[in-house]
Amino acid sequence: MDMKEKAAGMENGGEKVEVTKELNYRGVKAMPFIIGNETFEKLGTIGTSTNLLVYLTTVFNMKSITATNLIYVFNGTCNFGTLGGAFLSDTYFGRYKVLGTASCSSFLGMLVLTLTAAVTTLHPPDCVNAPCVGPTPWQMAFLLSGFVFLIIGASGIRPCNLAFGADQFNPNTESGQRGIASFFNWYYFTFTFAMMVSLTIIVYVQANINWAIGLAIPTFLMFLSCAVFFVGTRIYVRVLPDGSPLTSIFQVLVATVKKRKLKIPEEPTVSLFNRVSSKSINLKLPYSTQLKFLNKAAIISPDDKINPDGTSKNQWTLCSIQQIEEVKCVIKTIPIWLSCIMYNVSINQMQTYTVFQALQSDRRLKPSSFQVPAASYSVFQMLALTVWIPIYDQIIVPSLRKITGKRQGISLLQRIGVGISIAIFTMLVAAIIETKRRDVAHSKPTLGVERGKGEISSMSAYWLVIQLLVAGLSEGFAIIGFVEFFYREFPENMKSFAGSFLFCGLGMSSYFSNFLITIVHRTTREGGSRNWLAQDLNEAKLDYYYYLCMGLMVLNFFYYLMVAKWYKYKGTGEESADVALEDMSTQKHIV
DSSP states (O other): OOOEESSOOSEETTEEOOOOEEOOOOHHHHHHHHHHHHHHHHHHHHHHHHHHHHHHHHTSOOOHHHHHHHHHHHHHHHHHTHHHHHHHIIIIIHHHHHHHHHHHHHHHHHHHHHHHHHSGGGSOOOTTTSOOOOOOHHHHHHHHHHHHHHHHHHHHHHHHHHHHHHHTSOTTSHHHHHHHHHHHHHHHHHHHHHHHHIIIIIHHIIIIIOHHHHHHHHHHHHHHHHHHHHHTGGGOOEEOOOSOHHHHHHHHHHHHHHTTTSOOOSSHHHHSOOOOOTTOOSOOOOOOOTTGGGGGGGOOOTTOOBOTTSOBSOTTTOOOHHHHHHHHHHHHTHHHHHHHHHHHHHHHHHHHHHHHHHHTSBOBOTTSOOBOOGGGGGHHHHHHHHHHHHHIIIIIHHHHHHHHOOTTSSOHHHHHHHHHHHHHHHHHHHHHHHHHHHHHHHHSOOOOBOTTSOBOOSSBGGGHHHHHHHHHHHHHHHHHHHHHHHHHHSOGGGHHHHHHHHHHHHHHHHHHHHHHHHHHHHHHHHTTSOOTTOSSGGGSOHHHHHHHHHHHHHHHHHHHHHHHHHOOOSSSSTTHHHHHHHSOOOOOEEO
16 A cells, blocks of 8 residues: 655664654545445355254254254354454454455355255255255264354454454544544444345345255355455555463463562552553553452562563563553453343344244235245344434433433443343243244144144234344343443453454353253253243243243343442543543554
8 A cells, every 4th residue: 555654674784774654544445345345244144144043944954952052052153263363363463364364264154055055965855855854964064164164254254344444544533533433333334234135135035935046145245245355455554463462461460470479569659560661552541449459460579670671571470550450451341241141142032032933923924925034033123223223322312411411321331231121121022922922823723834843823923023123122222332342441452352352252142042942941841841942832831931031131130230330441430431442542553
């Protein structure tokens, strides 16, 4: 990309002259390539991942409990893998290389899935014309190889795409900050657009026309995503990896253990080691007393040596207050992160068992005989989120701002708390609607039999829209609040890790949902009563399971109230999170 050299990079009399370059940010010009890559990537993967549950049960003839557990493990691994993607990005390769590699991996994963549908020998025979058998070990291995490629792709794309887009704007100018805000708006808009297209058109083709064609379309879109990303290579700004942020965390923990018997001096701000590097991109943080035991890592002992430039000679025994406070920013978010894990359990149910509920409900679009694909009902959850975001930002926040005097109307922790409380109501509504669906199936004539399931209740599937709308409203508060919370509270050199932290929470939620479903399935089956999660929902007690989840959400809500009351925002005062986001230091880049 174009730039101006401020000094000549050559050797003069045996001395090396440092070369510095002035970056030429091309944020607006780079946006179409990054947004295009993001749009095609989401069009290629979202609809397919949402409909995988139907694909596994209808094409691969898996039982619903097996398919559900596999999807939970797949989603959990995708989300948990973002930690590795963030580590490789921030430490070694940078976001550009990680995003490029991950995009290609997602394309290969989609290609493998398409082949499992297009080639008859790669999936079990249809149950209609042959005995219903499951996949062979080789068929399962080929399918799982596609999942591995998709996991690698998600692990790199999810923690890096937002941060890479923001890298294209100069954070030290007003126009650059406006550009970053514009990018985030366009990002969420295209994400929502891709969700709606995937959950309607692509899902319809997969479920009602042909699975091979329905998977080939997103595979081609994923190919376009890779192409669009690499076309813009010449104008991208790429952030230089600044070493492993995890090393700094471990240094503070090791130094704390080594000095655990020492006593913190009475005037810590004067006596403790407090050297701040001028090269750091992180916001300077004041001394705090939360997690006070970590401050022992900054005690200067007789064995500690300091370099002539004022830095610690061995950071594994002596750390600065700034370094310790940065580590505290990460550690303090862990209790909030745990509540995020439990919250997403309820969202997971909306994305899995709602599909099964729809399969055994009347999905006809009256007065025609057109049947809405079961996975397409999830679009209502995204629609609720899409409608609520502008209402909240343009109407609710200004009104609350006049009352509270806060820029955001309410604090991030308060916003998350509202979302968690709505999640309790979400599970209650889902349980009531499932009770109605099952009662109608038992008391009124059914509409036939869903293959591999049971009788189809004559209750309209549009009743399920209610629980999906409430879930979307809950996400509008909680999920967006969690995203912004982690992004603002993490140190500036750990923004990719901030994104991966949220996805790791989503991954743990998937694993916990898998564990919960397995325990409930085995306990209720072996207990002699009706299986709560039976293959045929008309013979199950799914509403009981929803009530169980509601109880867990209540416990999580009270837990969250305790940890939110304890939490102190980064810096000083509740508004410090806003200041930290806006007052960004100069970043180091490489072209």
